[in-house]
Amino acid sequence: MRQEEIWDVEAAQRYDTPGTGMFAREVLGPAVDRLAGLAGGGPALEFAIGTGRVAVPLAERGVPVTGIELSPPMIAQLRTKADEASIPVITGDMASATAPGKYTLVYLVYNTISNLLTQAEQVACFHNAARHLLPGGRFVIELWVPELRKLPPGQQAMVFAARPGYIGLDTYDVLRQHVVSHHFSFDDSRQAGLFRSPHRYIWPAELDLMAQLAGFELEARHADWAGAEFTAESRSHVSVYRIPADHPDVA
Incomplete structure (x- = not known):
């Protein structure tokens, strides 16, 4: 099935679980805190923004957030919480769609880069992030470690x-x-x-190579949003990549 068929109206309507699961305060709070800090007072772009699980509380923190999302039903669910003026969303694929402007932060959370089912698409996603970033900007990915x-x-x-x-x-x-x-x-x-x-799973070393191909440097990797040490036993990671100010994709 194609991703736009998977994330249909039924999936969008049952996606939100306020206060529990991925919407639990102890899960969501550290992610929003870390992303707000990494944005550094500048605008942020979320790839695969979905129903706004992260974008809505991040915008409430004063970070201007724009999104790219493939699924119109997911966008419609987001619109029950935030209008186009407060969180603009471009309909399209995170590997190729373009949002207006430049950003200090592009982020992709909750394993969503694995929804791209080929290595080429995943590499293209890194290049797309680089094109959207200001000099010195960061690309943040939350991803599980294959088990x-x-x-x-x-x-x-x-x-x-x-x-x-x-x-x-x-x-x-x-x-x-x-x-x-x-x-x-x-x-x-x-x-x-x-x-x-x-999904197409990605090993951390392969993810780092994808980042290098797009001109990124690994700045930090932790086991969670709170900054726990990443070890061989970690089940997931939050990786922060930074693009040099002289990279040709930034201006």
Whole structure:
């Protein structure tokens, strides 16, 4: 399925979970704090802005935020919280769409770069970020670390979460670095709901090479938004890349 088919009206309407999950204060607060600091008083551009989970509270902090988003239903959900004047959004692909102006910060959170399913598209995303940045600007990516060490030998599937009413299952294609996340939700009835999303996973070293190809330098990498040390056991990372002031994509 194409990404615009996955993030349809139904997905957009159930995406927001105020106060819980990815919208929990302890999850969202440190991300907004860190991004506000990295913006340095300048404007920010969010790739795949979605329903505004991060953009809305960041704008409330006084950071001017613009977004790029592929899914019109996700934008419509965002519009229930913020109008076009407060958070402008350009409809398009984060690997190629252009937003007006230049920014001190471009950011891409919650594993969303993996929604681009080829290495070429992911590299193009870095180049697109570079084109939007002011001299010395930063590109921030939040991304999970592939958990292939947990995949049993000879198996292609792994349960990553199991709790009452929910099971999460990933299936891997290690040749193409593809994973499909299957989210099963169920109650006491005999029926279960299924939401699937395909991704291309990226190792941190590969991500750094993509950044170098676009002219970025790795400035910092932590295990979370609060700045915990990134180690071999970290399940995710927040990577901050900076583009030199003399890079040809910035002006």
